[in-house]
Amino acid sequence: MSDTMTQDATAAADVKIRLRGLSKTFETKSGPFTALEPMTLDIPTGCFFMIVGPSGCGKTTLLRILAGLEKSSGGSLEITAPAKGRPSNSMVFQGDSLFPWMTVFENAAYGLRMRHRPEGEIRDVVGHYLQRTGLSRFHNSYPHQLSGGMRQRVSIARAFANDPDILLMDEPFSALDEQNKILLQEELLRIWEETRKTVMFITHSVDEAVTLGDRIMIMTAHPGRSKLIVDVPFERPRRVLELRARPEYGELVYSIWGHLRDEVQRARALDEGSAK
Amino acid sequence: MTNVAEKAKPDVHKPDVKVKTPAFRISTESIERLLNFASPLILLLIWELAARLGFIDVRFFPAPSKIFSQLLILAENGSLWVNFWASMQRLFWGFLFGGIPALVLGVTMGLSRPLRMLVEPLISATYPVPKSAILPLVLLICGLGEASKIVMVAIGIFYPIVINSMAGVLEINKIHFDVSRNFGASRWQVFRTVALPGAMPLILTGVRLGIGLGLVLISLAEIVGAKSGLGYMMWNAWEILSVETMYVGLLVIAILGIAFSQSITELERFIVPWKHGR
Numbered sequence: 100m101s102d103t104m105t106q107d108a109t110a111a112a113d114v115k116i117r118l119r120g121l122s123k124t125f126e127t128k129s130g131p132f133t134a135l136e137p138m139t140l141d142i143p144t145g146c147f148f149m150i151v152g153p154s155g156c157g158k159t160t161l162l163r164i165l166a167g168l169e170k171s172s173g174g175s176l177e178i179t180a181p182a183k184g185r186p187s188n189s190m191v192f193q194g195d196s197l198f199p200w201m202t203v204f205e206n207a208a209y210g211l212r213m214r215h216r217p218e219g220e221i222r223d224v225v226g227h228y229l230q231r232t233g234l235s236r237f238h239n240s241y242p243h244q245l246s247g248g249m250r251q252r253v254s255i256a257r258a259f260a261n262d263p264d265i266l267l268m269d270e271p272f273s274a275l276d277e278q279n280k281i282l283l284q285e286e287l288l289r290i291w292e293e294t295r296k297t298v299m300f301i302t303h304s305v306d307e308a309v310t311l312g313d314r315i316m317i318m319t320a321h322p323g324r325s326k327l328i329v330d331v332p333f334e335r336p337r338r339v340l341e342l343r344a345r346p347e348y349g350e351l352v353y354s355i356w357g358h359l360r361d362e363v364q365r366a367r368a369l370d371e372g373s374a375k
Numbered sequence: 376m377t378n379v380a381e382k383a384k385p386d387v388h389k390p391d392v393k394v395k396t397p398a399f400r401i402s403t404e405s406i407e408r409l410l411n412f413a414s415p416l417i418l419l420l421i422w423e424l425a426a427r428l429g430f431i432d433v434r435f436f437p438a439p440s441k442i443f444s445q446l447l448i449l450a451e452n453g454s455l456w457v458n459f460w461a462s463m464q465r466l467f468w469g470f471l472f473g474g475i476p477a478l479v480l481g482v483t484m485g486l487s488r489p490l491r492m493l494v495e496p497l498i499s500a501t502y503p504v505p506k507s508a509i510l511p512l513v514l515l516i517c518g519l520g521e522a523s524k525i526v527m528v529a530i531g532i533f534y535p536i537v538i539n540s541m542a543g544v545l546e547i548n549k550i551h552f553d554v555s556r557n558f559g560a561s562r563w564q565v566f567r568t569v570a571l572p573g574a575m576p577l578i579l580t581g582v583r584l585g586i587g588l589g590l591v592l593i594s595l596a597e598i599v600g601a602k603s604g605l606g607y608m609m610w611n612a613w614e615i616l617s618v619e620t621m622y623v624g625l626l627v628i629a630i631l632g633i634a635f636s637q638s639i640t641e642l643e644r645f646i647v648p649w650k651h652g653r
Contacts, residue, residue: 168557240650
């Protein structure tokens with residue numbers, strides 16, 4: 100699909116998210132803190148867009164601005180309006196974001212309930228995504244009765260069931276062990292193939308970025324800025340382990356790491372500097 | 376008898392490790408439950424013996440059996456029920472008029488920082504005033520009728536619920552508010568789906584405290600100016616020197632307290648099932 104498009108070609112009609120000089124500065128006691136330097140970026144419809152960067156590079160801030168949870172300080176953000184009655188975006192949060200007081204079903208149904216969808220539709224849609232995430236048996240369980248991996252599945256089901264135009268994912272798998280991570284990545288890809296929504300996915304794992312993404316943006320350490328955008332040439336649908344066994348996969352991961360290493364080291368140096 | 380049977384169980388199952396664990400757990404629970412009942416029973420027994428053997432002055436400490444028979448008399452002639460229901464009604468209305476505004480205000484204060492800044496000083500300034508000390512003022516304003524009793528209960532219940540509701544909302548993880556915003560929840564939906572259920576465990580603690588205080592205040596208010604109610608019954612008994620009736624009043628109020636506390640525990644199981652088995 101959009102894998103082969105270049106940055107210029109996507110400037111045409113098929114852009115879902117358009118950033119023009121978008122920036123974010125926080126006011127702190129020790130003066131303004133630049134979380135995000137002016138960023139210009141187009142994300143085409145249906146693109147699985149990955150953002151990789153060292154911690155503290157403002158990637159979460161960027162996602163929170165897109166999610167409407169944070170206001171930008173400058174520049175503009177345009178998101179193509181969704182079809183009538185559909186939400187623009189839904190976010191899969193980092194860490195435990197399920198409501199402990201709701202059952203798995205009620206958690207997954209949250210977005211639809213907030214939009215007052217008919218009960219029958221909620222049952223069907225939520226039932227579908229719980230089944231797709233292997234949680235049907237647990238629909239009446241409470242989050243504290245589930246493992247971390249299962250909780251993150253509910254979180255994904257909740258976002259997909261809401262049927263948004265754009266999925267925002269903030270390091271959804273970072274707290275999981277390696278086996279669970281691979282399983283969930285496979286599941287995510289499978290579910291995503293059904294609808295091919297536009298995805299903006301944050302990770303600090305290069306492996307994850309190459310496995311899942313169509314396009315990867317590498318961000319610089321503080322202040323956050325786009326350093327490089329890389330297209331991922333692998334065809335879809337993908338199978339995580341098969342993909343990882345391929346030599347091209349290793350080469351791509353290696354080359355991205357090359358760009359990222361400097362940033363991680365710079366971030367570390369900054370941390371150490373500020374610690375002194 | 377059950378005691379012996381329970382005690383025997385772990386021994387019987389000792390070789391079978393798998394079965395032993397649950398069997399042991401159940402028996403510990405029942406023993407603990409038994410102990411809960413044992414201590415008041417033993418106390419009553421000692422009291423009864425001491426009264427009959429003349430170790431204590433029965434004019435002040437009548438034997439439990441005497442109190443119990445007085446309870447039956449009062450129950451039969453209906454005066455106990457009249458007074459019981461009078462108190463219950465005042466508690467109910469006081470609870471409603473104090474508790475519901477407290478709940479709404481507390482949760483809203485938890486959600487809105489400006490409202491919190493505005494109202495919190497008022498609450499912290501008036502909270503330390505002993506509620507019993509306002510009774511004369513309440514009597515002056517509301518008169519000797521039902522209103523003054525209901526207002527006293529309402530005041531008593533208001534504070535613990537408003538404070539706990541606010542604290543309950545403030546304790547909710549911020550991420551849950553982000554989720555509800557991201558999923559397009561309206562203000563009312565945030566209140567109903569995040570703030571209220573999230574604060575519910577602490578709200579119920581507030582209700583528990585509030586009911587305790589409500590019982591104190593209803594007794595007091597009925598002693599001072601009422602023609603019915605358990606407090607009135609006890610005060611009247613003092614005037615006619617019917618010590619047993621006083622004890623019946625105390626007993627009924629104590630049982631009420633226990634019953635309310637127990638029903639809140641049951642209610643918790645039902646309303647906040649997600650807090651159990653953590």
